[in-house]
Amino acid sequence: MASLATFSIGPGYRNLTDRLDQSGNGGYKRENELFYATIGGESTYNLGSNWQVTPKVSYNYLLQGKQHSYLDGVTLNNTQKHGSGYELSATFSTKINNQYGIKITPFWRYWSIHKSDDVYFTYGGNTYVGSEPKNMTQEYGLNLSMVF
Template identity: 35%
Template sequence: MKKFFLFLSMVALTVAGLSVNAQASPKDNVDLAAEVYYFNYEEPGFMEDTGMFYGLAGVYTRYFSSFLGQNATVEDDPFLLQFDGRFAFGIVDYTSVNSGSLDGINDFVFEGRILGGYEAALGKMTILKPYTGIGYRYLNDDSSGEITTTGHAGYERESNYIYIPVGVDLVTPITTSWTFGVNVEFDIFLYGRQKSHLGDAVAGLNSVENDQDQGYGARGSLELRREDENFDIFIEPFVRFWHIDDSDISPITYGGVLTGYGLEPENETLETGLRLGLNF
């Protein structure tokens, strides 16, 4: 959790610093949206979590001409920085081959990204925007204090991913006031850490931390946007996917005495949903 709050603070300070030291470009803009999506997390052959998530998302786009002040030219505008964040919470149901089932588990997720991109014109109206950057995703799944149908006690689990997004946006007008956009992204998985608070289930057990270094992600969306003088309205169906391989193996102790070893099994996460928002 300390890393989580440190990341938030760093992003907030960065944005604040840019705002103070730079003059806004007319193209700078903000997206604010609500999103709802179906969440499916599966460890094949072991367990599955499913449920609905509800959240808020925001994107702040700042063009490089903002940093050049009054000497900026139109040619400087294609380069941009983007600060992208979202928060969502959900209630998931757990089913397992060996430990029964449990409904109504509280989950929440945070994701933050810093991206750099370039806008290129395709023809007179269509815009292509390749981008890359760095991303961080935190997921908390807390079944502590709960008992499954087979009498197994739940515990809190924390998931951390660091990754490099590599993607492209394509936007084209379909009328004078409507545009259609497509986003495709591949996520290069750099590092993951899973923390399982086993002491929530059995007092005396340690919290096991497993490192992950193999996996990948992918995501995509379609966007329909109505442009207006004051603000735009958009609707965006999306899909997000992660595949992560087996983690390393870490010791499990009881009262400081080694009792075994544990790992985070190979797993997949699929999120499919809809985002509705404003741009201004």
């Protein structure tokens, strides 16, 4: 039997740093910041044998994204204005005893972000235009937690 469904709404923030500068020649450091609004829902179901599962789904709407690219002494700061994402997860939980429990949560996160604005910069006496292209990101993972 399911527990009462729980809904959530609120602001979100994501910061992801790519350290492509550590991969060798031609790489650079890039920081991605996303400010977004999220709405989601979840409900808990008993599986028997002391286990429960809580599936969760969320929709994320991009309010503003910022790309900071650090290229050989030049910093580009691009703004992204359009995009959205989804998050799916399922938390499996059980109690080990009266004091401890464990939670295992596989998750999937997805973002689709439109092309950023263009910024102009000078390098070596020449003027260039830089932008962050339209992109899609997927993350898969597993969170293991001890509850006490």
